[in-house]
Amino acid sequence: MPTAIAVTGADLALPPQDERTLPAAVLADLDRMPLERALTVLQMLVEQHGHVVVVYSRATPPAVEQRLHTIRSLLESDRIALFRPDLPPLAVAVLARQLRQLASCDLGPGVLASAGRLLTHYIHAGALLGSVARLDRVPVVGLTSHARSWVPGSQFGVLAHPQAELVKAAPDVTLPGPEFGTWMLVGRGQLQSEWVTGTLAPAWRVQGLRETEAPAESAGWWGTPKLIEFCAYLPDLSVLYQLVASVRQGVCHWCGIDVIGDRCVFCSATPPPASELTARPVRALTAGG
Secondary structure, three states: OEEEEEEEHHHHEEEOOOOOOOOOOOOOOOOOOOOOHHHHHHHHHHHHOEEEEEOOOOOHHHHHHHHHHHHHHHHHOOOEEOOOHHHHHHHHHHHHHHHHHHHOOOHHHHHHHHHHHHHHHHHHHEEOOOOOOOOOOOOOOHHHHHOOOOOOOOOEEEEHHHHOEEEEOOEOOOOOOOOOOOEEEEEOOOOOOHHHHHHHHHOOOOOOOOOOOOOOOOHHHHHOOOEEEEEOOOHHHHHHHHHHHHHHHHHHOOOOEEEOOOOOOOOOOOOOOHHHHOOOOOEEEOOOO
C-alpha cells in the first residue's frame, strides 16, 4: 500500500487534483477522543500503509499537536512522520494534496516525506485581509500598518511565503508572484472582494483558478476571519515528480530509510560528521511515476 498522507481536519483534505491523487487520511478531533481510540486509529494506519506522514499547520491547536507526539511516542514508531511546514493553512492543505499525488508514484516513504520541505519552495501563499491589527506571523507588518488597518474599508494584501510582503490592496497594486506557471487556489473567508481573482491572479498569470472555503484554522493564523486566502502552486504530477527525482537521495544513518535533504522526517536524525559516515553512497532516483 502507498504511504498514507494524513491531515488533522477535513477542510485540509482538498478534492483530488487529478485521477492519481490518493485520498487523505483525516485525523479529526484527535484531542477530543480517548487516547486509546486515537492510538488505535494511528496504529491501524501504520499497519495498513506501512508509513504515515501527518501534515498539519502551525495554527493547529496545541492539544492536537501534543496528542500526535504522545501517540508517536507510545507506539514507539519511526514509521510516523509529523510535518508542520511554515505555511498558512490553505497552503498546508495544498502541500498535503501534492504529497497525496506523489504517493501514487514509486517513491519510498522517506523520500516522499522529505519531498514536503522541497515543495514548499515552489508555493506562494498569502491572503487579503480586512485588518492586520492581530497579525503577528508575518514580520513585515509593523506599527504603521497596524494603525492604517483601523481605517474603515482598508484591505491589505499580505504575502507570507516565500518572502513577507504587505501592500494596501488596490486595482493597480499586486504582490510579487512566482516566475513559473502555477494554478491558484482561493479560500474565501468573511471578506468580500474580487482583488485576489480580478487583480492578483491575472498579474501572476495563473494557468488555472479554483475556489474553496478557507480552512477553519485560517482565521487564527491570519488574526482575523475577514480574509480571502490564496495559494499558487504546481498542479501537475509529472512536474512534481521530476522536481523530487532531480534531488539526489541518501540513507538515514539511524533508521536506514532512503531520504532527501539533511534530516530524516521519520526519526529526526541528521547526518553524522563526514568522518563518521558509513552509509552507502547516495544515488539518483529512478524515473517513473
